Amino acid sequence: MTIDPKLPVENGPDAAPPQPAPAHTETSTALLDSPPSSLAPRPHSGFQLWLHRASVFLFVLISAIAGVLLVILPWTPEWTDNYLLISFPWLRTSVSNGFFRGMCSGLGLLDIWIGFWEALHYHEHQ
Numbered sequence: 001m002t003i004d005p006k007l008p009v010e011n012g013p014d015a016a017p018p019q020p021a022p023a024h025t026e027t028s029t030a031l032l033d034s035p036p037s038s039l040a041p042r043p044h045s046g047f048q049l050w051l052h053r054a055s056v057f058l059f060v061l062i063s064a065i066a067g068v069l070l071v072i073l074p075w076t077p078e079w080t081d082n083y084l085l086i087s088f089p090w091l092r093t094s095v096s097n098g099f100f101r102g103m104c105s106g107l108g109l110l111d112i113w114i115g116f117w118e119a120l121h122y123h124e125h126q
Helices: 026-033 046-075 089-095 098-120
Strands: none
Touching: 046 098, 089 098
16 A cells, blocks of 8 residues: 555544544633732732832933933034044944934934823823
8 A cells, every 4th residue: 555645644544533622611611711829919908009100200311311312413513523423434424324314313202102102101000
C-alpha cells in the first residue's frame, strides 16, 4: 500500500480518529466569569494616593513645559546661534532647516496634547 505524499499526515491510513471536544461544566464557566482576586483593584493608602497624584502632576507639568519649549524655541535665534552648533556647521545647517523646525514644533504640540490628555483622564481608584 502506498501513501499519497499530498495528503497531510493526520489523514493517513494510520491516523487516530478525531477526539470530541471536552464538555463544559458549571465549575469551568464559573471560573471564567469571575476575575482572580489578585487582579482586582485594591484601595490605595493615603501615602500611595498622594504619591500617585504627585507623579501625575509632575508628568503633566514636565510635558507642558517641554512642549512649550519645543513649540517656541526652534523659531528663535538661540536655536542655531549657540555654543554647541558653532563647531558643527553641517548640523547647524540641518537644524536651521524649516522642515526640522516644524517637526520639533509638531513634537512640542504633541507633547502638550499628551500632558493635558493625561490630566483630563486622571481618575483615582478607591
